[in-house]
Amino acid sequence: MLRLTEVRLGLNHRETELKAAILRALGIPGPELLGWHIRRRGYDARKSGEILLVYTLDVEVKDEAALLERLQHGHHVTLAPDETYRYPVRAPANPKTRPVVIGTGPCGIFAGLALARMGFRPVILERGKSVRERTQDVWSLWRERHLNPESNVQFGEGGAGTFSDGKLHTGIKDRGHHIRQLLKDFVDAGAPAEILYISKPHIGTLRLVKVVEQLREKILELGGEIRFESRVTDILVEDGDVQGRTSAAGGRMPRAAAVRGVTLAGGETIAADHVVLAVGHSARDTFEMLYRRGVHIEPKPFSIGFRIEHPQHLIDVCRLGKHAGNPVLGAADYKLVHHCRNGRDVYSFCMCPGGQVVAATSEAGRVVTNGMSHYSRNERNANAGIVVGITPADFGSHHPLAGIGLQQQLEQQAYVLGGSNYNAPAQLVGDFLAGRASTGPGSVIPSYTPGVTWTDLSTALPDYAIAAIREAIPAFEKQLKGFAMHDAVLTGVETRTSAPIRIARNENFESVNMQGLYPAGEGAGFAGGIISAAVDGMKVAEAVAQKIIQT
Template structure:
């Protein structure tokens, strides 16, 4: 196969035009092109009146070697890489050392799937419920303010990514095509095949639910075992003969003890009690930077027109997104995060008396508002000194203040952009109707955000308006508080992916501080499963890049 990149065609090109363009670009006869597959399709919208689709194609040719020689030195023509995933090994028959995986989010799910595919019969422990029961509890919270601390946006089968836009793209380097393996597994589980080739793939909440169920059935068919309602309250750790700390299993809230010398820690960024347990048990944990802010909403139609001009509404382009960054005079950086086109702002609390926002979209992205988090980066040194868990304490403080500002009933405090920029509390809202459920209370963001964050966001909004006209419109709605952008801690690991000071413990994914989003967490789960397999099978198995 030959790979051809950066092939550009007009947005409204016909289907035969793609083949014709590939033939012309390579200078071959049409009969010499035996097969054409789209590996990636993106778009270039810098010129709104002449938006182009940008293709990467894998082509089967009659005289491939001749064509490659003729285009030697052309960086857009080369041999297609082999993206086939190959596991690092397989458990021998009767292998009895079953690994434990704590957490059934994207990281834990893919780690468990890969370990099951390699024959290790893993046990996955999830503190929450199966995904459909969890969905009922979550919608009950949104509609009736009835919070279930173990079954909500943060906890339960599928992890926090289940109630999101379902974005499947990231900035991670992936030379060994682990990301491709993730996407292929998702397609097997029911995701649309387009996620394999569109430049910004997404799935949406409802499709994620059915995919998670399908993957559970696959894992169980391969000998894996799920245990729901299984909150881990302690790790069993002893001293090995060589003097090293060695994990020996996990204790659950119901008193059950499971023995294992290989434990994957794939908890999400909201597993605060787990982080507290890790610190008590002497596992090396450190504070890490994260970001805080609010959700902002605008009409999706406005965003589409700003980004795509006359092509707004084109089905191939879909609902437009954006990515904005501003470096402030006070040294802070403000940026958009987790942008959800055609979606809604959702209640994402996991602890009583605390309020958290997040965003989600369905696959169609067809609701009236666009939303994203507008957040300010904060650091342990500058903003929350005092130990590994100081970031958690700050998150709780902000969430409690937002809860009070919203009225103490899980309604979120909201302020219009115009009122925020003018420094006055909102008493009413405008044309942009907030999507947050259970509801919003007009308020002032200053009631719960730190002064430095307020000043930074006030400076950033007009700058964002210069990049995306209408961003600082007076009736845009800002809802808070957004605190769960990433984990406030990192459970440090070495090159072998094991804890720095506790052998057999494999911290992984977003909660451990090594991922941000569904795809990067899933890839980290696969790489961690490979590390577990190498450890279980012995040093004869070659290591891959970490």
């Protein structure tokens, strides 16, 4: 198989034109081309306003060696690399205990799937409900203001990514072909095949529900066990100095304790020498339990801000010009960043084309926003987080969990500003920039449900964050004309951009002071998105498998 790159065609080309372009690039007649498939498709927007599709293809020809010899000085034809993912080990015949995975977000699902494929029959514990039952609870908050603290946008099968855009692009490097494997797993579970090759793949919320169910069935077929409504309240620990934490100033590393199992909310204990902690970034009670148990936790930077909504057509025209609305390109997105005079960075986060702003709290008396799109991305508004980076120096305390306290404070303030009924506080961009309260919507109708309360958002975030966002929005206007439009809507608050903690681990993915505990994914501070979390879960599963084999 050969890999052919930089094949460029017009936006609305026909299938026959792609074949003709392959033949021209290889310099061969039609009968010598046995087949091809698309490895990647992106697009190149020219200054002229034209857009070209850019292909990378894997092609099969009759005489591969002769063609490579003839094209040896070419830069766009090489042997296609072997991108097969290979599981490193197989389980022994009679393992002493089964590994436990806590959480069924992308990290937990793919950690569990990898362990199951290697024959380790994992026990997977999820505090929330199965994805379909969970969906009903999510709608209950959005439509009726009823919050289930154990089954919501943050907790339940599929994790927080289920109620987002299902975005599958990532900036992480992956030489082990984990990404290729998990994308194939998504497709096998019902995701559209195009996610294997388009430059910014996404699945969308409705399709993700079915995909998650199929991944669950695969784990069960392979001997895994999944238990819902099974909240872990404690870890069983043996030996070691579990109270001694390694300080930032140094000092002797405490002798590592060892995990021997977990305790569930109902009092049941499950024995396990290997526990994968894939709890997501909102499992605050779990982080508190781990801290009490002496697990080494460090504060970590994260970001805070608002959701901003514009007409999707405005974004399409800004980004795609005369090609706005072309079905091949779909709804346009954007990625923005501004370095402020006060030293803060403001950037767009989790941009959701043709989507809606959603209620994403997991705790009573608090309001949190996030963004979501369906696969079609055909809602009237585009939305994105406009967030400000903060560091542990902003948390107001040196306690490892101080960032969680700041999140809770801001979410509680938003709840009160919204009317203490799960409405979100909202303001028109023009009013926000002018420093006056809003009294109602303009041309952009906010999509957040159960509803918004028009107010002044200047008290919703610390002063430095408000100042930074007020500076950034006009700066973004220079990149996207209309971004600072008066009637665009800001909805607060966005606080769960990532975990405000990191659970320290060593080069073998194991906690630095708790043997057998494997912090993983977003909740442990080692990922940021569906793909990076899933890849981290796979790598942690590999480490667990290697450890079991060695012992």
